[in-house]
Amino acid sequence: MTDAVKRGRPGYDRRGLLDAAVTVFNESGYDATSVAALAARLGLSKAALYHHFSSKEEILETALGDALDGLEGVLRQARAVAAGDRLAEVLQGAVRVLIEQLPAVTLLLRVRGNSDVERRALDRRRAFDQDVAAIVQAAQAEGAVRDDVDASVATRLLFGMVNSLVEWYRPTGPEGAEALARDVLTIALDGLRTR
Amino acid sequence: MTDAVKRGRPGYDRRGLLDAAVTVFNESGYDATSVAALAARLGLSKAALYHHFSSKEEILETALGDALDGLEGVLRQARAVAAGDRLAEVLQGAVRVLIEQLPAVTLLLRVRGNSDVERRALDRRRAFDQDVAAIVQAAQAEGAVRDDVDASVATRLLFGMVNSLVEWYRPTGPEGAEALARDVLTIALDGLRTR
DNA sequence: GTCTATAGACCGATAGAC
DNA sequence: GTCTATCGGTCTATAGAC
Numbered sequence: 001m002t003d004a005v006k007r008g009r010p011g012y013d014r015r016g017l018l019d020a021a022v023t024v025f026n027e028s029g030y031d032a033t034s035v036a037a038l039a040a041r042l043g044l045s046k047a048a049l050y051h052h053f054s055s056k057e058e059i060l061e062t063a064l065g066d067a068l069d070g071l072e073g074v075l076r077q078a079r080a081v082a083a084g085d086r087l088a089e090v091l092q093g094a095v096r097v098l099i100e101q102l103p104a105v106t107l108l109l110r111v112r113g114n115s116d117v118e119r120r121a122l123d124r125r126r127a128f129d130q131d132v133a134a135i136v137q138a139a140q141a142e143g144a145v146r147d148d149v150d151a152s153v154a155t156r157l158l159f160g161m162v163n164s165l166v167e168w169y170r171p172t173g174p175e176g177a178e179a180l181a182r183d184v185l186t187i188a189l190d191g192l193r194t195r
Numbered sequence: 196m197t198d199a200v201k202r203g204r205p206g207y208d209r210r211g212l213l214d215a216a217v218t219v220f221n222e223s224g225y226d227a228t229s230v231a232a233l234a235a236r237l238g239l240s241k242a243a244l245y246h247h248f249s250s251k252e253e254i255l256e257t258a259l260g261d262a263l264d265g266l267e268g269v270l271r272q273a274r275a276v277a278a279g280d281r282l283a284e285v286l287q288g289a290v291r292v293l294i295e296q297l298p299a300v301t302l303l304l305r306v307r308g309n310s311d312v313e314r315r316a317l318d319r320r321r322a323f324d325q326d327v328a329a330i331v332q333a334a335q336a337e338g339a340v341r342d343d344v345d346a347s348v349a350t351r352l353l354f355g356m357v358n359s360l361v362e363w364y365r366p367t368g369p370e371g372a373e374a375l376a377r378d379v380l381t382i383a384l385d386g387l388r389t390r
Numbered sequence: 391g392t393c394t395a396t397a398g399a400c401c402g403a404t405a406g407a408c
Numbered sequence: 409g410t411c412t413a414t415c416g417g418t419c420t421a422t423a424g425a426c
Binding site: 201202204205229230231242249251252 | 414415416417418419420423424425426
């Protein structure tokens with residue numbers, strides 16, 4: 001963490017503005033938030049906003065890109081471990097990314113494909129899901145994962161569980177990121193039933 | 196099933212109009228859908244719409260009520276079985292309700308509390324979640340469910356998995372309701388890992 | 391004639407563009 | 409700061425099946 005000296009007039013930088021804007025989008029919805037309303041909420045003028053981003057959609061695109069980069073990074077990382085352990089690695093990594101980039105991932109998960117930018121994001125998400133499904137399938141072939149549940153159904157259910165974190169997880173809460181990742185892995189791999 | 200003789204001018208009845216309207220709300224968002232746009236999409240006039248419902252919000256309220264009635268019915272039904280089996284009963288019932296009332300439940304799960312109606316629905320949803328968490332806790336006390344995961348966290352994760360069905364399940368798909376309920380129970384209770 | 395669903399013209403309020 | 413389009417909603421009259 002190099003704490004670069006901040007120069008120039010103080011205020012939002014591109015990064016801080018992005019985070020703040022995404023939070024507002026999550027509160028009120030992307031479409032429902034006009035640029036004027038966004039600027040007002042952030043306490044600056046539209047002109048200042050457009051100094052950092054050339055359009056409202058560029059804010060969206062950047063945030064969705066960040067979220068997707070994080071998730072795809074998890075896949076890259078998972079390729080380093082043995083095929084049988086890959087699913088656990090992906091689940092754990094996904095929980096970590098969700099928590100670290102909660103606002104951006106929240107925005108990503110609410111995208112419904114209303115524009116080209118949103119559709120491209122959905123395409124990347126679909127590709128991610130397919131990669132995960134392939135990992136599940138490989139684990140089934142290896143015998144590490146039960147094969148009486150279809151790989152793509154299992155993938156959707158697992159990521160339904162993981163993604164639901166954005167609905168309720170708050171950084172201030174009692175549950176830490178590691179504990180949460182552990183709980184997700186426990187349920188996903190071993191289930192809740194005692195034996 | 197008394198198939199009452201249909202009298203009067205043909206067209207939408209309240210039920211059919213509700214289903215159609217909820218589907219449109221899910222496509223475009225409740226707030227973003229104007230009454231005029233809704234009426235146009237359904238092929239009738241605003242006035243005809245207001246013959247069946249006294250306000251746009253009453254449509255929302257009715258749909259959310261239907262979804263919540265269905266979920267609460269699952270809880271009532273679950274009270275009939277032994278405490279140790281109750282969680283399985285609730286999960287299975289919830290999957291069934293989600294599938295049978297997919298449009299209404301989808302709408303419910305997207306509510307963010309932007310009005311009194313939405314907040315009341317969220318309150319009922321929270322109460323439902325708490326009831327389920329109590330069932331999980333009771334199962335833990337009985338030793339039927341592992342107690343190294345907090346009951347309310349487990350509840351949220353399980354229902355994250357179940358609720359995610361609205362994002363991808365389509366009645367036309369290959370997966371039937373019963374098969375899906377079985378898959379959910381398998382993962383939730385036994386996990387994906389082979390033993 | 392009765393019952394249900396429907397249409398068109400219109401209202402006051404307001405949010406957003408200019 | 410003004411102006412216009414659109415919002416949710418109303419009123420009255422009517423169309424069509426039994």
